[in-house]
Amino acid sequence: ICYNITRLMLLFVAFMFAKVVVFFVFFLSNVAHALKIEINQGVVKPDPIAVVDFFDEKGDDSALGTEIGMIVKNDLHSSGLFDIVGEDTFLESKKTLATKGHNTRNWSLLNLRFLAYGKINVSRSGITVAFRLVDVVTGEEMFSQLVSGNAKRLRVIAHKIADLIYERVTNEKGYFNARIVYVETANNAPSKRTTRLMLVDQDGFNPVALTPGNNLVLTPQFTPDGKMLVFIAYNDNAKDSLGKSAHTYFFDLERKSKRLMIPLNVMKKLMTKNGGNPVQMTYAPRFFKDQMKIAISIATSSGSNIYSYDLTTSKLVQLTDYAGIDTSPCPSNDGKQVFFTSDRGGREEIYVMDSDGSNVKKVSQGTGKYSQPIVSPRGDLIAC
Numbered sequence: 475i476c477y478n479i480t481r482l483m484l485l486f487v488a489f490m491f492a493k494v495v496v497f498f499v500f501f502l503s504n505v506a507h508a509l510k511i512e513i514n515q516g517v518v519k520p521d522p523i524a525v526v527d528f529f530d531e532k533g534d535d536s537a538l539g540t541e542i543g544m545i546v547k548n549d550l551h552s553s554g555l556f557d558i559v560g561e562d563t564f565l566e567s568k569k570t571l572a573t574k575g576h577n578t579r580n581w582s583l584l585n586l587r588f589l590a591y592g593k594i595n596v597s598r599s600g601i602t603v604a605f606r607l608v609d610v611v612t613g614e615e616m617f618s619q620l621v622s623g624n625a626k627r628l629r630v631i632a633h634k635i636a637d638l639i640y641e642r643v644t645n646e647k648g649y650f651n652a653r654i655v656y657v658e659t660a661n662n663a664p665s666k667r668t669t670r671l672m673l674v675d676q677d678g679f680n681p682v683a684l685t686p687g688n689n690l691v692l693t694p695q696f697t698p699d700g701k702m703l704v705f706i707a708y709n710d711n712a713k714d715s716l717g718k719s720a721h722t723y724f725f726d727l728e729r730k731s732k733r734l735m736i737p738l739n740v741m742k743k744l745m746t747k748n749g750g751n752p753v754q755m756t757y758a759p760r761f762f763k764d765q766m767k768i769a770i771s772i773a774t775s776s777g778s779n780i781y782s783y784d785l786t787t788s789k790l791v792q793l794t795d796y797a798g799i800d801t802s803p804c805p806s807n808d809g810k811q812v813f814f815t816s817d818r819g820g821r822e823e824i825y826v827m828d829s830d831g832s833n834v835k836k837v838s839q840g841t842g843k844y845s846q847p848i849v850s851p852r853g854d855l856i857a858c
Contacts (some may be wrong), residue, residue, distance in 0.1 A: 502853070518555070530623065549632070563579070564584075591606060668687040671684040698761050719753065760804045771802065800814055800816050824844045
């Protein structure tokens with residue numbers, strides 16, 4: 475009897491132990507499941523910022539200060555990274571801010587992230603804006619800055635202020651004080667259609683025509699230093715030494731003048747090499763990191779190939795030698811390689827070669843067509 479009782483007790487203990495183990499395992503599995511975290515997308519939420527119109531030191535309700543403030547607000551809002559808070563909620567006036575400084579508590583009540591304010595001084599020499607950027611959450615001043623300029627360039631002053639705020643908050647260079655070049659078509663009728671180069675501020679203000687519109691112009695871009703434009707113009711004069719052809723030109727923004735990117739004497743040497751036939755087109759230029767050297771496509775009767783051209787020495791070097799079409803060269807950010815488009819595989823695809831034309835490899839994959847490669851600013855992606 476004692477033996478049976480002992481056996482029953484042992485079986486009971488074993489059963490209870492097994493039950494506890496099963497429960498513990500089940501508990502751990504539930505805990506592990508409860509702690510599982512999945513991140514499948516990012517959310518960019520604009521930071522709320524108050525930009526107070528700039529106060530005139532003379533005590534006037536300056537229209538200029540209000541206009542500059544409005545331009546700064548529009549710039550920051552257009553970036554998508556800032557939520558502009560309306561002035562009807564402000565607890566401190568621009569005069570109070572400019573003369574006594576800010577009270578952080580009055581702005582934290584508005585659930586702000588940033589506060590920008592300051593004062594403007596207008597004199598015969600121009601306009602000077604002294605402004606501050608404040609981190610409302612910490613109450614600390616992020617920076618203070620003076621921005622000056624000609625009264626006629628009020629928008630430039632405002633764009634510079636927006637650039638400084640943007641750069642301090644994001645650690646990325648601001649782009650508001652930038653301009654855009656584009657081609658405008660003056661008439662939709664093919665027989666009367668004319669095109670001209672246009673220059674405009676990045677927010678659409680101050681459009682200026684750069685060319686008269688008597689030639690077809692295409693694909694404008696800025697030089698790396700921003701002082702000149704590069705574009706293609708079609709020459710329709712058969713009696714001209716270049717004949718009927720399209721070539722790449724420089725346009726000097728200060729002098730308002732244009733010139734061939736590859737000089738005529740260099741072009742004539744290429745014509746001699748090509749059996750005296752004219753160079754049909756010089757197009758799709760891209761600058762190396764050193765802005766005194768370019769990669770460019772040149773079309774002759776023997777095909778379209780890629781060359782490098784040194785703007786200092788006028789040395790033209792052929793990088794590809796293919797009877798079809800090699801075009802759209804784009805140097806890598808370090809200048810050691812050149813990406814380009816070629817149909818040598820039967821369709822348009824992206825290839826890469828060393829900057830001297832050696833070691834050619836296909837980059838693109840898939841069944842589609844790929845063309846006009848552009849390397850991203852960080853060098854980690856290629857758009858095509």
